[in-house]
Amino acid sequence: MITEHPHDSHGPDKGLMRWVVTTNHKDIGTLYLWFSFLMFLTGGVMALIIRSELFQPGLQLVQPESFNQMTTMHGLIMVFGAVMPAFVGLANWLIPMMVGAPDMAMPRMNNFSFWILPFAFGLLLSSLFMEGGAPNFGWTFYAPLSTDFGPPSTTFFIFGVHMMGISSIMGSINIIVTILNLRAPGMTLMKMPLFVWTWLITAYLLIAVMPVLAGVVTMMLMDIHFNTAFFSAGGGGDPVLFQHIFWFFGHPEVYIMILPAFGVVSAIIPTFARKRLFGYESMVYATSSIAFLSFIVWAHHMFTVGIPIAGELYFMYATMLIAVPTGVKVFNWVATMWQGSMTFETPMLFAIAFVVLFTIGGLSGLMLSIVPADFQYHDTYFVVAHFHYVLVPGSVFSVMAAVYYWLPKWTGNMYDEALGKTHFWLSFIGINITFFPQHFSGLAGMPRRIPDYALQFADFNMISSCGAFLFGFSQLLFLFIIIKTIRGGEKATEQVWEGAHGLEWTLPSPAPYHTFATPPSDLNDAHG
Amino acid sequence: MLLGGNAAMADWAVNMTQGVTEISRQVYDLHMIIFILCVVIGIVVFGAMMVSMILHRKSRGAVPATFHENTKLEYLWTVIPIVILVVMALPATSTLQDMYDAGESDIDIEVRGIQWKWQYTYLNDDPAKEVRFVSSLSTPRDEIENRATKNEFYLVEVDEPMVIPINKRVRFLITSEDVIHAWWVPAFAVKKDAIPGFIHESWTIVDEPGIYRGQCAELCGKDHGFMPIEVHAVSEEDYEIWLAEKQEAARVVYETIGKEWTFEELMATGETVYQQSCAACHQLNGEGIPPVFPSLKGQGLAVGPIAAHTDIILNGKAGTAMQAFGTQLNPAQLAAVITYERNAWGNNLGDHIQPSRINEILSGGAQ
Missing domain, CATH: 2.60.40.420 (Cupredoxins -  blue copper proteins)
Structure with a gap:
């Protein structure tokens, strides 16, 4: 080995080009996380436009056509631009450090998979300024609304989705190869931290379903521009086929957005309970079962399209089964907390809120699986409340928990605990004020995706809008805390948290630009 | 003639309506059973978390236990949910069967x-x-x-x-x-x-x-x-x-289709029809929302040949939001709205079309 200039003494390039040409997993992780935050704010502004319009009955702020563009873009940006890149960013930062690898397996591809994203979203967002407006058919873009009746910008949306898909697939390949080939010698699969496990499974889900999404948007492209009739009844096609293909992608997609969150929470709870995760192995098996089940339940999004009874029953039973492995996870987290020695720093607060609020979202999901009841819930605000509970205090809270948890390792500085806790409580209160009343307006009969509503829904909508503004503006505090931490603060120790386990905590804080050029040898504590 | 009842609205406040059919009541009961089960599960799980968060905190001097993995417990928390799910699935299945049992209709x-x-x-x-x-x-x-x-x-x-x-x-x-x-x-x-x-x-x-x-x-x-x-x-x-x-x-x-309508009659009826069927897209002032919903004022088919104008109203335009109104409106309404569009907002073409002519076109007559 060359000893005079050890590889890990090379620092980053100088100037802005560092970020353009970087192949360093930490730089790319940072890029992904900032990009995700930018998209989170962009999608958030759209959410606030939606909530402003819905503050009271009547049309005040936006016309219905703009409203539909806002709901569509909000969904697309939050799913593909905010949540997914946030988890890829965490994967980039953490997986090599957690498995004792020097970097991702394919660093140049890593750079490429990130840099596609700004162009993909540039394409998508530019449609807001085009004649005919942005896509306005919901993030689920059901045909024929999106094909025969879509605005001209639909084509830009399709290319945008293609680019996001390429980015995701390349990112997943990179993650799988890194995990399978670059683990430190002696680290067996069952010694990997759960975050690595959940991402391994998520990456396989992505590789399996992103091509399906690419397929369905390509069929749309053909229907729009080349006179095919995949989804047009007039030409012998089938609009319901669109929904089957879309949800064959769409259901695994929702697990893509939650499995890494499970990994994050499974790292944080043991740390602050100062106690090992109760059932590591059963968590691995539960995650795999959820991933498997995600492929065979897609039509539960389509109970009202007129599926024969045998199909309805099958999809109902299969969907209900998901409650079993999900329950195993929740029980494991509770059992980990039980008889621990807990402290409640900001990451722990977000993780506990995750468990509680994700479980509420899971239970409303169980209610939605009951077909006869779903006929009443379907396409109402009850569904909106359900998926926002699993996505916002679910996925998004887990990302925030992760940022607070690993930020000292990334920056070398502790964040301001008092501000962090303030951010937590504002977010926690805001999110519940926003989404809890939506269960009621949904049960009372308010359909989703409407710009104006009957008077009986007025009170709940007003409360919901107030909560949304509280939650939205609290995120500026989050931004402030992050910048403040990057710029300085109390120096973090190597281990940062008293109860933290895992290889990343054996590295100095901040983690040097290159880590584990020599694989670590002590792996006993690798998964905590 | 009709009962002006809005009783159904009263209990719409926070919960699903019980409805007014045998099926809707079954669905409501099913919803309440699952809801209550979920609440009970929530109380047990969150209760355990709360107890743990109060008792097992470091500030109270709690010392972490070292237990982990317990096969019996893990079997238990797999089997109990399965039993609960079966209990939920049984009434759901029978209600669904009732809903799908269409029978002879009146x-x-x-x-x-x-x-x-x-x-x-x-x-x-x-x-x-x-x-x-x-x-x-x-x-x-x-x-x-x-x-x-x-x-x-x-x-x-x-x-x-x-x-x-x-x-x-x-x-x-x-x-x-x-x-x-x-x-x-x-x-x-x-x-x-x-x-x-x-x-x-x-x-x-x-x-x-x-x-x-x-x-x-x-x-x-x-x-x-x-x-x-x-x-x-x-x-x-x-x-x-x-x-x-x-x-x-x-x-x-x-019968009105057969009679000869005056220009004023057509314009008056046409304005009403336009407001109901056309104004949502083309707007009350006829200016539309370009480019999705084109303007009718002083441009396009509304000031072009009447045959083409009639054709798009009757048959719609494929691939756009313009519907075929031939099946939605009666010939008198169609004739009226076409006449109205050609003479409103300063279009002032002065021509009109009779319901009888529309009827001929609809029943296959040559244009």
């Missing part, structure tokens, strides 16, 4: 979703007795745009409601003209997607007279939020009276 109504209104056809073996009408939002624009006080049934009121008799099995044959809509009346627990190219079946037997309201439940474009459903359930006698009146009205309309 009345068949075709429900057709059209951007952004519903067309109801009371099917009859004798075509002359078939009643067909379009039911669209009747809330005035002034209320929507906050220039007038909103009435009690803001956005859930229509110009012409569906009327059905109580205690009869009514079958809905649900389909769509353009995009996917969903026909939903919560009080009947009926929600079915209206999909172009498909005819889906649903049914109900209502046991209480009243007015039941619902909305389109599938995003169907710009005015998705403005296509409500209003069903009046009445006694069988009242239903027969209503049906006879509708059939008679249809006959009268048919």
